[in-house]
Each structure stands twice: as structure tokens, then as C-alpha cells.
Amino acid sequence: MNDNRHLPAVDRVLQQLPALIDAHGRQLVTACVRAELAAAREGLRHGLPLPDETCLLTAIGRRAAAAGRANLRPVFNLTGTVLHTNLGRAQLAEEAIAAMADAARSPCALEYDLASGGRGDRDDLVSGLLAELVGGGSPDIAATIVNNNAAAVLLTLNALAQGKEAVVSRGELVEIGGAFRIPDVMRRAQVKLHEIGTTNRTHAKDFAEAINPKTALLMKIHTSNYAVTGFTAAVDEKVIAEIAHAAGLPFVVDLGSGTLCDFAAHGLPAEPTPQQALAAGADLVTFSGDKLLGGPQAGLIVGRKDLIAKIKKNPLKRALRVGKTTLAALEATLRLYRDPDRLRERLPTLRLLTRPVEDIAALGERLQPAVQAALGSLAAVSVAACNSQIGSGALPVERLPSVALVCRPTAKKPGKTLLAIETAFRGLPTPVIGHIRDDAYHLDLRCLEVADEARFLAQLAALKLA
């Protein structure tokens, strides 16, 4: 018996799909036709009826659309975490996006000195800007850029302390997500971790007494994703710097999030800046490009010129360096900080963090009827106050008052409905990512900007609830 005679030939199916071939290319569509025919053949073997032609062509179209869709897709981040590591952290400023596109599109003077025609250094593209913004314009300040802050810490430790000891307070041995733990990074950098003090209290004499002939540097790590409260004591950066310098050792500060602007002046919780750390006597600071700075993924090492020069000679620097698009975005982002008056409006991270709660509430009121209509009788949708988090380990205990659409299932046992709602929002053309809490599905509207409101609303018609 051969049921296959009922199935059309691949070529005959392809003839009916000129538009699909135009959109996705012949090779991809051919593969989809083969896959659907194979599925139909398998169905026939199991006694299923032969799919009619319309069904077959629709299934091929769906398969081609799925295969042709990018894996890295834009989403609406309505999780309430502004700098969401799993959703790509900072959204870049338009100026940074334009600079990235230009650098990507054409040759650029990445390591080429346009003045002399000689070889240039890619770090010079941002080193002067960082000296200006972070180092108060000091000619003794330089910078080098690597893939992320984890790389910045690894490289700094390896370049300055390989085979020697780094002194760190026990209260600062942080884990930034599973793969980055200070003790592990020290080991990988071939540096011996010299822990001092206790979990809650470390004193100046702990630093002074730890110094021995094997000590290479003193280090402070910003406890960016947790807070030690209660009976605590940490040593002021100025004091650690004095102790380090008296022993002829460098003092390194890993800031993690590192914003260059005064958060308090924007009504946000105060966050230590690299400027402050350097002014307090730190010889080097390391921080991320895509946390509070609001730029591309990168690790910035800024500080004493001689130490930066030593770091740049380390072979790991070559392995960890960034490419032209990253540097383009970073330079453009840093340039925005030169104009503090317009920073809030141009830098999405700062704009989102400082968004007035009344704006978010008004947006909630405008969206509520449409979301309610999309969910029908499945859930009651209300506009409610909530708290956003900054995210990426920045300011872990601080919350920003915000407003959410809260979708509360009408069913007695809400579990299944909640999952169905969450899945449906995630299945939209631009997936919407919210979160389930207290038996309701929450959409924190802080990161839904008014410019995207129409696009958000338009796609609600496509919400498919199972």
C-alpha cells in the first residue's frame, strides 16, 4: 500500500508559493514544504486524513514564518525591572544607535590616527571623554574598555596582582548571578584572595594589618545586589586609599553599576559614582557600560595612566577587547553626559528611571479598557500602584513608585488562567513580558513609553488565549 500517491509533489507545491519564496527564499520554503509533506505522510500512516491543499499551504506558510523570524526579538519589558539582564539591560539612546549603525556600515578609524595617518589605539576613542567626565579632566587619567565589567575585574586583577594577594572585606565577596563570584574570579585571575573583617563589619586596622610583602592591591567591591544592614561597619574609601598609598599599593574599586550623573539630583536614590571613587583616592574604578550608564554592554576601567598602561599590555586585554560598534555606542553615550541639561530626555535609562508616576498612571487608564477587552471575562483588569526595581544589581533595596495593569483571573483556581494569559502575551508579534504575583498577572507600565503605546494597543487584537 502506498498512500503517498495522494500527496502532491514538492515542485507542484512550490509552484503555488511564489510570494512565500519571494519573502523567505526558495531553499527555506522547499525545506518547509518537505517537512509538511513528511508530517502529512506520517499522519496518513497513523490513519489521519489527507490534509486539504489550503491547510497544507497554511501550515507551510506558518512554518516558513517561524523559521524566518529572528531569534533575537524585541519585546515589551513590562516586568517592572528597568535594567533587566535577561532582556538586554539598557536601551540605547538614539545617538548611540545612529553611531553604531554608521560604524557597522562603513570602514571607520577604529585604530587609525587621522591626524598623523599612523596607527591609533581604539581606547583613545573614549579615554579622553572618560578622563573629562570621570577624572575631572586630569591628564593623568586614562581608560581601557573590555567586553563587560566581569572582564574588567578579571583583567585588572590579573594584570596588577597575578601570583600575589588582593585584600577584600568579607562583606563584599559578592556573587553577581551564578557565574560571577569574586572568590572564583580571583582564582581565575591567579590572585590570592586575602579576606579581612567579618560579614557585617570591617575596620581600617583590618586593611592595615593585612598588608604583607605578597600584597598587590587593596580592593573595594560595591555590594550592588544586596544590602548589609544593622550592626555594620565599612571603611571609607578615603581611608582605604590612604592605607594603600602609605604602603605603595594601588586601591581598586569595582563599582558595578557606575552612573556618571548625580542620581540624587534627579530625585533617585543616591548611587556612588566613579568620579567620587577617584576623588576619594581610588587608583582605578571598574564599572559596566549597560547598567546605570545606559550604554552598550562593556566594562570600563578608568584611572591612573600608568596602571591602565600596564593593564593594556596584558594579553587578556586582547582577548577581552570590544569591537567598533560597541565603541561607537559607548562614545555617543558618553558624549550625552557632557550636556546634563538634556540627559534625561536623551538617555532612555535615565528617562525611564525618572518617569513621573502620574504619566505612568495616565497611560494605565488609557490602556485598561483595551486590555480588559482583549481578556474578556477571563480576568478583571485594574490599574494599580506598584513598585519598579532598577535592576542589574543596582540599588537592590530601592523601589520606584510605578503603576501596573493587574489582570486578576475570575476563576476560583487562577493557576491555569494565569499561565494562559502569560503565554498569550508572550506569544504576541512583539512579545509582552510581565510577571505573575499574588495570583494576578502584572504589567508594570514604567518601560512602555508613549511612543510605543499605539504599537502595544494594535497588537492586542492578536492575543490568542488558549
Ligand SMILES: *Cc1c(COP(=O)(O)O)cnc(C)c1O
Ligand atoms: C554587575 C556587576 C559586575 C559584573 O558586571 P557585568 O557588566 O555584568 O559583567 C561586577 N561587579 C559588580 C559589583 C557588579 O554590580
